[in-house]
Amino acid sequence: MAAPMLRWVGRGRLWTFARVDGGSCHRREAPTGSTSNWIRGQSSVAQQPLYTTQKPRKGEHKWAAVVGLEIHAQISSNSKLFSGSQVRFSAPPNSLVSFFDASLPGTLPVLNRRCVEAAVMTGLALNCHINKKSLFDRKHYFYADLPAGYQITQQRLPIAVNGSLTYGVCAGKKQSQVIPKTVRIKQIQLEQDSGKSLHDDLRSQTLIDLNRAEGQLRVDANISVHHPGEPLGVRTEVKNLNSIRFLAKAIDYEIQRQINELENGGEILNETRSFHYQLGCTMSMRDKEGKQDYRFMPEPNLPPLVLYDATSLPAGADPQQVINIDQIRETLPELPSVTRERLVQQYGMLLEHSFTLLNEVGLLEFFQNVIKETRAEPKKVTSWVLNTFLGYLKQQNLAVSERCGSDVYTEESKCSDSEQPFMDALTVCDVNVFSLLGAASPVTPSALAELLDLLDSRTISSAAAKEVFEELWKREGKTPGQIVSEKQLELMEDRGALEQLCHSMMEAHPQVVMDLKKGNPRAINKLIGLVRKATQSRADPAMIKEILEKKLSS
């Protein structure tokens, strides 16, 4: 049934807070050395103004927050986890539903090999221990978009456990310093996704789409606060967060809410909450039956999932019938942390730059292709790709390459999730484009490489290079070389001509020359500017300066 889902459960994200007496506002303490377990996720950068730096006053009681994330990620597979029906983005509702997906009586789950491989690969990438034997369970609850009345998941013995992920956190005064952090991963489990409910309040109807998941990422955050050294607090679960930004907002809000509640003598209920995208707050989902008992039970229709490695692989085993962990390990691509390390080593790049290169789909490949074709210094290439090229892309909502167009993900996609039965689907969420939309970049790696070569060989100035880049962006099919010659952007190499120009400029502006001679050295800049302007920025400012200085001192 169901689009296949991978569920990661991470834990151990710790926050520490300063408590302010009696006030209604509780500000988060700055990341000073004194609070060593303070982690600030990149994801909550947008929230910074909310918590301005303030040192705890004497006698204040500190709060620590514990956050565990349950991350639901859709596996990129052609068919569903337990049925042969297809997985396709934006297919018409209920067009990809097999008899099993509709839970017709008598149908049985059949595990999709590709999904198992993806889970193993994810487990390896996240440094997990892969369980050679894992089990499937049924998790029961009644909901209209759960036609079987239970969901097949891996609760007791999941496919992978005990992993870790190292990531970077922006810190420092300018938020530009990247500090590596590690989050522990408790388990990775294969899980069938439920269907999708669309609630139509006007007609008092709920429409069900059993094609299932279209949201590629969905996070439930478990949050509690306590005083360090004391037992953990009661946790709440904020369900169905579907973007990093909302996740951070929800966590920040919920931590603050819990602190406020406790400091005002209230108590935290072990409950599920939803995040209101517009109001930016969490609210109780008010389950009628109170706490759900999912009545977990082994899934009797799926035998234990047994994986092999080179040592345990039975002789003569049909490769179609077994999954070899070692074989999957070999096909694992270079992992982002390794790539970042390599970029820093190989190109002398700043760590934060390596993060940016990897965070944008296709950007690294673009960068590497430019590097391959240009003589320019890697640092120059990095600067151009990250500043100029990425700047243009973001400004115009373009993707690095066409391929990315299909990866578009909007926050609308899961807005009317099953767990928000009382909200109007259309008003809950603003459509927030999460990835870079639309067409691909008009500038190819080769074109940028050629441009950088022109710059490197001092054929053109930096300013001229920017102009060429802008021309390239117009998609007129011209090469940088063609643009340079058409627009006559080459640097003025003729020293004699430049000397002549400088001379006439000095004569035309005696006042400036006087200033200079009176001892205002900055006045030379005015002359340089005038000369450059006269050359349509084709002259090298350094050479102009040298000529001017020579003439002035003579």
Added chain:
Amino acid sequence: MLGRTLQEVSAALKQGQITPTELCQKCLSLIKKTKFLNAYITVSEEVALKQAEESEKRYKNGQSLGDLDGIPIAVKDNFSTSGIETTCASNMLKGYIPPYNATVVQKLLDQGALLMGKTNLDEFAMGSGSTDGIFGPVKNPWSYSKQYREKRKQNPHSKNEDSDWLITGGSSGGSAAAVSAFTCYAALGSDTGGSTRNPAAHCGLVGFKPSYGLVSRHGLIPLVNSMDVPGILTRCVDDAAIVLGALAGPDPKDSTTVHDPINKPFMLPSLADVSKLCIGIPKEYLIPELSSEVRSLWSKAADLFESEGAKVLEVSLPHTSYSIVCYHVLCTSEVASNMARFDGLQYGHRCDINVSTEAMYAATRREGFNDVVRGRILSGNFFLLKENYENYFVKAQKVRRLIANDFVNAFNSGVDVLLTPTTLSEAVPYLEFIKEDNRTRSAQDDIFTQAVNMAGLPAVSIPVALSNQGLPIGLQFIGRAFCDQQLLTVARWFEKQVQFPVIQLQELMDDCSAVLENEKSASVSLKQ
């Protein structure tokens, strides 16, 4: 012709003594005549006649599909049949027409079998009498047999005969009655705790439960997934073997089917000599509730093996007494889970209440399920609650393992096949049966059969003899996992020795003498 075995009528079809259409019409006519037995919920007359027509063409062209081509069969109404209503004898699925065939149904149709209809059962196969379905109880054809009626005449205490009819046992009672009353040559039952073997014993039939994993469950509306097995009801062991041959094998749609543990085609070697055989008699199966007649037949059967040179050993299955309780916990837990999908949203019954989704679920399920089903759902959910799971479900699973190990140990001690009773006694009258509730009855009636399901073993009930009342009594053989062939080979040898009499239904069918007149074989021994 109707009284013949599947193997015999198959030969007759091949020799052109009768055409599939003629055979089909005869069966349909008898189904109508015996409608009062309530064996069928749906008679698929049109489908059967069309299939017969196609079969007839194949025979004419010399392209017969094999032993099952043109053979009328019936299927319990908990197997999905494409385009034919499948109710599980429940209000919940009244009117539900599946869009696909269960794998076993498809396999039978692919072999050319004619689907006569869907047979009656206890609601969702929960019961041991075939008395607790919404279409009413199934009547045992033996109630109307010459053998039983003559015995009753001798009994001065017998009252109004018409209200004194007997139950078939269950839950596959409809399938058993259908085969027993000659309306078809084989029928599919399902067997979760004995639901095929129990009615087979009460109706004088062979009731075979294959090893778990040998036959696909895809399309069988589940009772307990970890114990359900499609069962086969036939008039003799050879027929069961033919049907098993058509059904056995891995199914990509059922991940619990096993890859090729058994050689096909499924042929039973003839067993002339039992001297190399070791028969185990589990001592724990000798319980006070066992009727003296069954006990005596069991003992005679053991003697028969011994006298023919087989080794007969008393063996111990020490955890037997815990089995039925353990079965109850595991069965109701899976039932609670399996029944969760019946919420009235997508298929089946839906109530008129629409105040809220929850209220709709509740009312739909209250109206859709009978007390037995609701009771099992309730207990199952209790056992699965977080606070109870370890104390009930997990413990029951551990006991299940011990029970399975009991069998392994018995077989490892050199025993080839176990011989036990199938039921405590012969079939009882309906009025007698309903004095106890379904739960009590199931606990009593599954006593010898459900442990086999917990262990996943193959087992077969063979009719042995008639009781003093003129009613059939069956005994059960239990084999090693996936040694179904060996089990059936021993069962066939035994069947040949005991020469169980054929049911004599002439009186019942006086008014359909036209049908039976030509069927001298109806009163001739099946074993000739």
